Amino acid sequence: MRRQLEGSRAVAEAVARCRPEVVCAYPISPQTHIIEAIGAMVRTGAIERCEFVNVESEFAAMSVSIGASAAGARAYTATASQGLLYMAEAVYNAAGLGLPIVMTLANRALGAPINIWNDHSDAMSVRDSGWIQLFAEDNQEAVDLHIQAFRLAEELSLPVMVCMDGFILTHAMEEVDLPSQAQVDDFLPPYSPRQVLDPADPLSIGAMVGPEAYTEVRYLAHLRQLDALEAIPRIGTEFAAAFGRDSGGLVHPYRTEGADTVLVAMGSVLGTIKDVVDDQRDVGIPVGVVGITAFRPFPFAAVRAACQGAERIVVVEKAFSLGFGGVLSSDVTMAGAAPHHLVHSVIAGLGGRPITKAAIASLIERARRGEVGSLSFLDLDEDLIAGELARMAAERRSGPVAENLLRDLASAPHRSRETGRA
Amino acid sequence: MFQVRFHGRGGQGVVTAAELLSLAAFLEGEHAQAFPSFGSERTGAPVVSFCRINERPIRNREPVLEPDAVVVQDVTLVGQIDVLAGLAKEGYLLINTGRPIAELALGDLGGHRPERLRSVPATELALEHIGRPVPNAVLLGGLAALTGIVSLGALGAAITERFPAPLAEANVAAASAAFVLIAGDNDKEPANAATA
Numbered sequence: 143m144r145r146q147l148e149g150s151r152a153v154a155e156a157v158a159r160c161r162p163e164v165v166c167a168y169p170i171s172p173q174t175h176i177i178e179a180i181g182a183m184v185r186t187g188a189i190e191r192c193e194f195v196n197v198e199s200e201f202a203a204m205s206v207s208i209g210a211s212a213a214g215a216r217a218y219t220a221t222a223s224q225g226l227l228y229m230a231e232a233v234y235n236a237a238g239l240g241l242p243i244v245m246t247l248a249n250r251a252l253g254a255p256i257n258i259w260n261d262h263s264d265a266m267s268v269r270d271s272g273w274i275q276l277f278a279e280d281n282q283e284a285v286d287l288h289i290q291a292f293r294l295a296e297e298l299s300l301p302v303m304v305c306m307d308g309f310i311l312t313h314a315m316e317e318v319d320l321p322s323q324a325q326v327d328d329f330l331p332p333y334s335p336r337q338v339l340d341p342a343d344p345l346s347i348g349a350m351v352g353p354e355a356y357t358e359v360r361y362l363a364h365l366r367q368l369d370a371l372e373a374i375p376r377i378g379t380e381f382a383a384a385f386g387r388d389s390g391g392l393v394h395p396y397r398t399e400g401a402d403t404v405l406v407a408m409g410s411v412l413g414t415i416k417d418v419v420d421d422q423r424d425v426g427i428p429v430g431v432v433g434i435t436a437f438r439p440f441p442f443a444a445v446r447a448a449c450q451g452a453e454r455i456v457v458v459e460k461a462f463s464l465g466f467g468g469v470l471s472s473d474v475t476m477a478g479a480a481p482h483h484l485v486h487s488v489i490a491g492l493g494g495r496p497i498t499k500a501a502i503a504s505l506i507e508r509a510r511r512g513e514v515g516s517l518s519f520l521d522l523d524e525d526l527i528a529g530e531l532a533r534m535a536a537e538r539r540s541g542p543v544a545e546n547l548l549r550d551l552a553s554a555p556h557r558s559r560e561t562g563r564a
Numbered sequence: 565m566f567q568v569r570f571h572g573r574g575g576q577g578v579v580t581a582a583e584l585l586s587l588a589a590f591l592e593g594e595h596a597q598a599f600p601s602f603g604s605e606r607t608g609a610p611v612v613s614f615c616r617i618n619e620r621p622i623r624n625r626e627p628v629l630e631p632d633a634v635v636v637q638d639v640t641l642v643g644q645i646d647v648l649a650g651l652a653k654e655g656y657l658l659i660n661t662g663r664p665i666a667e668l669a670l671g672d673l674g675g676h677r678p679e680r681l682r683s684v685p686a687t688e689l690a691l692e693h694i695g696r697p698v699p700n701a702v703l704l705g706g707l708a709a710l711t712g713i714v715s716l717g718a719l720g721a722a723i724t725e726r727f728p729a730p731l732a733e734a735n736v737a738a739a740s741a742a743f744v745l746i747a748g749d750n751d752k753e754p755a756n757a758a759t760a
Contacts, residue, residue, distance in 0.1 A: 146586060146587045146590035146591075146596065148583070280623070309599070309600065310599070310625050313579075313599060313600050314597060314598065314599040314625075315582075315583045315586050315587070315596075315597070315598040315599070316586070316595075316596070316597045316598075316622070317590060317595060317596070317621075410625050411625065412623075413622075413623030413624060413625050414623065414624050414625045414626055416623050417623055417624045496626050496627050497625075497626065498626040498627075498629065499624065499626055
């Protein structure tokens with residue numbers, strides 16, 4: 143049924159139709175609307191046979207999810223940003239134990255400086271945890287990925303994180319086709335655990351493993367991640383057959399045929415980029431874009447195939463590793479999609495800075511002229527940086543950087559970036 | 565594509581206004597996208613929200629930079645922020661105040677079409693019909709009359725879908741009153757381009 147819904151509400155409705163049995167979460171912007179809506183549906187009985195557990199922290203939320211999943215319940219949670227960092231130890235444990243928990247990550251920047259707005263730093267911080275990480279391009283895909291995530295998680299006995307851009311998607315109201323309960327029931331069978339804590343048949347989960355077998359346990363976990371490279375597109379195909387639309391899969395190439403320049407990105411910025419690609423194609427400029435849906439496991443072969451023939455690859459990424467550079471571009475380079483010097487990492491949209499069509503169009507133009515280096519930052523405020531560098535050079539006690547920059551901006555209000563502000 | 569930017573303060577339902585407009589457009593078979601741009605999450609702080617309406621699906625996620633219409637829910641923002649930023653010369657402006665546009669510190673209005681720059685006493689209408697100073701749905705009634713981007717009927721349906729019955733009825737009545745105020749002035753000014 144097509145409805146005009148806030149992204150958070152749409153995801154809550156989708157999760158409800160997946161019949162979770164235990165939901166445990168702790169509120170944090172911009173994930174809160176999802177959890178509030180699910181909590182209300184549990185309270186009213188709209189979600190049957192489900193327990194909503196209130197806890198005091200994200201660490202507890204993931205720990206309860208681990209316990210519930212190990213006891214054979216279909217478990218769901220959601221978090222963002224500092225919440226994910228606070229639950230990090232349990233995040234690794236959920237994956238290491240092979241428990242098929244599904245978690246929504248409403249992507250948000252990490253502090254310090256504290257910032258509630260969108261980027262992908264939180265997801266990147268746990269990319270090596272063993273969770274499958276899927277990125278939604280719009281709210282329809284966010285809905286669809288959650289339904290696929292339970293199938294995928296329970297088939298492989300691995301946890302799945304569905305990443306959706308905080309505020310940009312979670313707080314955007316747009317059209318979403320919500321599947322019916324019967325459709326979801328047909329697609330998603332009841333959870334049949336590979337391992338379960340059962341008082342009638344006692345066993346322990348979570349043994350300490352020394353050097354004699356730790357490598358082998360980790361290797362087997364890696365193999366299961368690689369299994370997901372086969373399972374993700376298969377489940378996506380089955381989903382398309384059942385629900386009549388393409389969602390999920392490993393990568394989404396768009397107008398890459400004959401493209402000399404291919405952009406690569408994840409999440410909601412793909413919509414903006416596609417609009418720019420259409421504009422450029424209309425005037426004969428051969429550009430395309432590849433959206434990466436599955437970030438972990440990383441689909442090396444699919445990325446390589448999707449970028450084939452491009453003279454250069456421009457990775458627009460909403461996170462980076464300090465002292466290193468782009469994370470996604472590093473993975474794209476590893477995929478052998480193009481020689482290293484032809485993969486350009488462009489860090490964009492950090493901490494909620496808007497990524498505009500004009501900025502993307504300018505980026506493409508500069509990239510095709512060979513003017514984009516291996517690592518650059520979209521719309522970087524050079525004056526703001528120069529001011530702070532000069533201050534640091536001039537005096538030892540130059541003070542806290544964040545406060546200094548905000549003071550500089552306040553004293554030059556015409557430079558404020560916020561839309562609609564003077 | 566028709567793009568609207570809403571200005572107001574935290575607590576005035578600025579985000580809800582954009583969402584209601586998107587819902588009204590959806591109910592009329594259009595594609596619509598509403599989203600907030602929170603400056604900060606506290607009552608009284610300036611808040612901006614956006615709505616895009618198009619006959620085709622909307623993929624663009626950038627903030628609305630060049631709105632076709634701007635709605636100002638709190639007249640005290642005029643002069644503090646540039647509410648006209650990016651507004652096309654052909655664009656519409658609707659401000660919540662009982663005072664005429666010419667009396668406000670809007671700066672240079674040269675080139676804008678005067679009949680598209682309007683004010684409506686939305687807070688007073690809200691107090692009269694709803695009993696609370698919530699101007700958002702009221703202004704949407706005025707916007708519907710001013711631009712024709714959605715019908716009053718679709719707006720009423722959106723309000724009814726969003727709010728519980730007594731509150732919805734009061735908001736529909738207030739929005740209808742604003743619609744009549746603006747539409748009445750439209751009739752007096754044949755140059756108005758609600759149909760353009």
